[in-house]
Amino acid sequence: MTRCRFCGGSPAYVIEHAGMSLCKDCFIKYYEKKVYKTILKHGMLKDADKVAVAVSGGKDSVALLKVLHRMASERFPSISLVAVHINLGIPGYSDRCQAVVEDVCRSLGVNYLIYDLGREEGYTIPDLRSTALGRRICGACGTVKRYLMNKLAYEVEADRLATGHNLDDTVELLLEFYLRGSVEEIIRVKPVAWSNHPKLVTKIKPLIELTERENLYYVMAQGLPILETECPLAKGSRMLRRKKLIDMIEREIPGFKHTFYKSHLKRLLPKLEQAVEEPELAE
Amino acid sequence: MTRCRFCGGSPAYVIEHAGMSLCKDCFIKYYEKKVYKTILKHGMLKDADKVAVAVSGGKDSVALLKVLHRMASERFPSISLVAVHINLGIPGYSDRCQAVVEDVCRSLGVNYLIYDLGREEGYTIPDLRSTALGRRICGACGTVKRYLMNKLAYEVEADRLATGHNLDDTVELLLEFYLRGSVEEIIRVKPVAWSNHPKLVTKIKPLIELTERENLYYVMAQGLPILETECPLAKGSRMLRRKKLIDMIEREIPGFKHTFYKSHLKRLLPKLEQAVEEPELAE
Numbered sequence: 001m002t003r004c005r006f007c008g009g010s011p012a013y014v015i016e017h018a019g020m021s022l023c024k025d026c027f028i029k030y031y032e033k034k035v036y037k038t039i040l041k042h043g044m045l046k047d048a049d050k051v052a053v054a055v056s057g058g059k060d061s062v063a064l065l066k067v068l069h070r071m072a073s074e075r076f077p078s079i080s081l082v083a084v085h086i087n088l089g090i091p092g093y094s095d096r097c098q099a100v101v102e103d104v105c106r107s108l109g110v111n112y113l114i115y116d117l118g119r120e121e122g123y124t125i126p127d128l129r130s131t132a133l134g135r136r137i138c139g140a141c142g143t144v145k146r147y148l149m150n151k152l153a154y155e156v157e158a159d160r161l162a163t164g165h166n167l168d169d170t171v172e173l174l175l176e177f178y179l180r181g182s183v184e185e186i187i188r189v190k191p192v193a194w195s196n197h198p199k200l201v202t203k204i205k206p207l208i209e210l211t212e213r214e215n216l217y218y219v220m221a222q223g224l225p226i227l228e229t230e231c232p233l234a235k236g237s238r239m240l241r242r243k244k245l246i247d248m249i250e251r252e253i254p255g256f257k258h259t260f261y262k263s264h265l266k267r268l269l270p271k272l273e274q275a276v277e278e279p280e281l282a283e
Numbered sequence: 284m285t286r287c288r289f290c291g292g293s294p295a296y297v298i299e300h301a302g303m304s305l306c307k308d309c310f311i312k313y314y315e316k317k318v319y320k321t322i323l324k325h326g327m328l329k330d331a332d333k334v335a336v337a338v339s340g341g342k343d344s345v346a347l348l349k350v351l352h353r354m355a356s357e358r359f360p361s362i363s364l365v366a367v368h369i370n371l372g373i374p375g376y377s378d379r380c381q382a383v384v385e386d387v388c389r390s391l392g393v394n395y396l397i398y399d400l401g402r403e404e405g406y407t408i409p410d411l412r413s414t415a416l417g418r419r420i421c422g423a424c425g426t427v428k429r430y431l432m433n434k435l436a437y438e439v440e441a442d443r444l445a446t447g448h449n450l451d452d453t454v455e456l457l458l459e460f461y462l463r464g465s466v467e468e469i470i471r472v473k474p475v476a477w478s479n480h481p482k483l484v485t486k487i488k489p490l491i492e493l494t495e496r497e498n499l500y501y502v503m504a505q506g507l508p509i510l511e512t513e514c515p516l517a518k519g520s521r522m523l524r525r526k527k528l529i530d531m532i533e534r535e536i537p538g539f540k541h542t543f544y545k546s547h548l549k550r551l552l553p554k555l556e557q558a559v560e561e562p563e564l565a566e
Contacts, residue, residue: 181545263463272555275557
């Protein structure tokens with residue numbers, strides 16, 4: 001019978017790409033060690049005082065908030081956290097997301113800021129559907145969130161903005177950008193985007209080496225609430241179809257996601273960065 | 284009812300990536316035009332006098348010999364062709380390959396050279412199975428062929444060596460090399476490898492934009508013999524599994540093969556070449 005790889009106890013989770021089963025406690029240790037190593041390796045929290053954590057209420061960002069909260073209390077005691085949530089105004093979805101965020105932040109004792117898109121900006125994400133942006137609604141929503149998250153992190157005077165981007169998100173982007181040969185976009189796929197502008201907050205992705213499934217396991221193992229609904233606007237999106245394709249490739253080439261990400265980071269990115277100048281940023 | 288896209292006649296072949304059906308005659312015209320454009324675009328036959336054509340007897344190399352023979356007689360009358368075949372000594376396979384090559388060369392009136400690996404070098408490809416190379420027999424066979432084909436082309440005083448590498452072969456290599464981040468190998472995937480050494484013959488891949496299926500169609504449309512057997516040593520090889528994977532990706536992302544190849548050639552390769560120095564060649 002399969003036992004926990006580390007302690008021999010009763011296994012709760014299977015880490016497929018590593019070919020190992022772990023019990024709940026050992027999984028939590030494994031997960032937190034991996035995040036800690038990612039943070040150290042890329043100097044993500046070096047000289048940081050205040051980290052704004054973008055929390056949508058989905059499994060990745062809830063896992064991120066929980067793991068950063070543990071890191072901050074155990075290993076980086078001088079760092080303070082503030083969760084930042086944008087209510088996107090998607091009926092039957094956004095209010096549930098906000099409820100999860102409030103619930104998790106209260107239970108962890110983390111300060112949080114809710115930004116209501118409809119009230120503050122006068123439009124919601126569903127409003128974009130009738131515009132020229134409507135055909136690529138996930139892309140437009142991503143742009144709105146990136147812009148606002150930076151603005152909010154800047155306003156709360158954070159010196160880092162942490163997001164829950166996982167390995168699957170990253171490989172989905174890499175596949176798209178390498179397929180299109182979008183060199184300028186390829187070189188922006190990395191664990192830390194150091195600020196090169198006074199109004200831009202340095203962005204960090206502490207979960208970039210963890211899979212979607214590992215984040216889900218972590219949320220489950222910690223007994224945190226899981227949002228049962230997926231975004232109704234993302235249904236059937238190209239992004240979701242691409243993620244299915246990536247899982248299919250992973251089944252044919254075990255380790256595909258990790259290998260591709262590491263090859264990008266260690267071998268391709270340094271060469272491409274040499275050859276491509278990053279564009280100047282306008283405000 | 285579906286009709287030939289060009290002449291409205293009865294369709295014989297479906298070109299899936301282009302979403303069109305063509306009759307036999309229009310397919311031949313389409314195919315030959317594509318090869319001609321590839322040759323011109325990359326200056327493959329510029330100032331060439333004698334082209335050695337590597338012919339294994341498989342569909343790709345038979346298509347190559349036929350299409351180059353037509354090009355030479357119709358568009359490049361000053362160019363002479365010589366077919367070069369290596370008998371690899373694989374029982375139940377290599378003799379059939381050689382018979383196809385002899386048959387095609389005779390029917391086209393093309394001079395040919397048969398190199399018998401066992402007789403000339405004292406070993407055959409199956410002999411490699413018991414060596415350290417045996418576990419990656421297709422890779423070892425490829426290396427032997429690359430070395431010998433250049434040697435034979437040099438000896439017949441050819442100034443070009445043409446090979447039947449198709450789009451599927453190319454994308455299979457690209458997928459592998461990008462996945463591994465093998466930058467030095469990535470930059471060698473291109474339609475022409477210009478000689479940088481007096482004993483190295485410039486290699487050209489006139490079929491690099493044609494799929495396996497298009498090459499098969501061309502051989503069929505020309506009524507040329509088709510080898511019914513696949514190489515018994517390649518069965519279940521990683522190369523064949525990867526090609527199936529690529530077909531699977533193509534079904535999910537129509538145009539994947541062409542898009543990836545073109546992105547590589549036009550966008551990624553130029554940047555990577557800037558950053559990587561090609562190694563010096565030893566004899």
